[in-house]
Amino acid sequence: MNEKRQAFYKSRQWENLIKLLRIERVSEDGFVICEHCGKPILKAYDCIAHHVIELTEDNVDDAAVALNPENIKLVHFRCHNEIHKRFGYGNQARIIQQVYLVYGSPCSGKTTWVDSVAEPEDIIMDIDKLWSAVRSGSCGLYEKPPELKSNVFSMRDCLLDMIRVRRGKWHNAYVIGGYPLQGERERLADSLNARLVFIDTPKEVCLERAKQKNSDWTDFVENWFERYSPPLP
Ligand SMILES: [Zn+2]
Ligand SMILES: [Zn+2]
Secondary structure, eight states: OOHHHHHHHHSHHHHHHHHHHHHHTBOTTSSEEOTTTOOEEOSGGGEEEEESSOOOTTTTTOHHHHTOGGGEEEEEHHHHHHHHHHTTTTSGGGOOOEEEEEEOOTTSSHHHHHHHHOOTTOEEEEHHHHHHHHSOTTSOTTOOOGGGHHHHHHHHHHHHHHHHTTOSSOSEEEEEEOOOOHHHHHHHHHHHTEEEEEOOOOHHHHHHHHHHHOHHHHHHHHHHHHHOOOOOO
């Protein structure tokens, strides 16, 4: 399908160029200004690079298109979706189903962020939502009865399979999870052909939010930060 493009977005050259542009394009107040809406991009994870001349299988090897800073705009995720809609990048023949693996600590704001960027035609795999879809009303708000675990995991795997083979008419897919371990995360991202989005909320903030829920959640946050292994340099 779009394998060459997918490989390009994972390439060292692309990653390095984006790192550089993110530094070069920081304004006086310390933020990158979105080249679509003109507002600052407050979180690094909310910044995405958009190719003005869209990348295709034919031009992806052409550095004058793919790696040309003048052809690249840094924009908010939300604005990126809007650009692609408005300029008809989404018409049937050119539809590209993009998958994002959104990871980070419990209480880091993964679901909130996805809800702020996802469109009605996007699909979301959020294990917490699968739990709430099947547990009874007598359960606590965040309860995960162990007896239901295998069913919830089967639902997750079924959804992941659909996303993996791009079954359906959805546009973007957001797969939400903790995924603290680098190896596990990379393997899943590879198998889904997904781009990684790290919700890098500081531990203190996650803990503060966890306290509002209950003591289990502070343990989940502690546990995540203990296990977390960052991307290899
Ligand atoms: Zn914007
Ligand atoms: Zn784009």
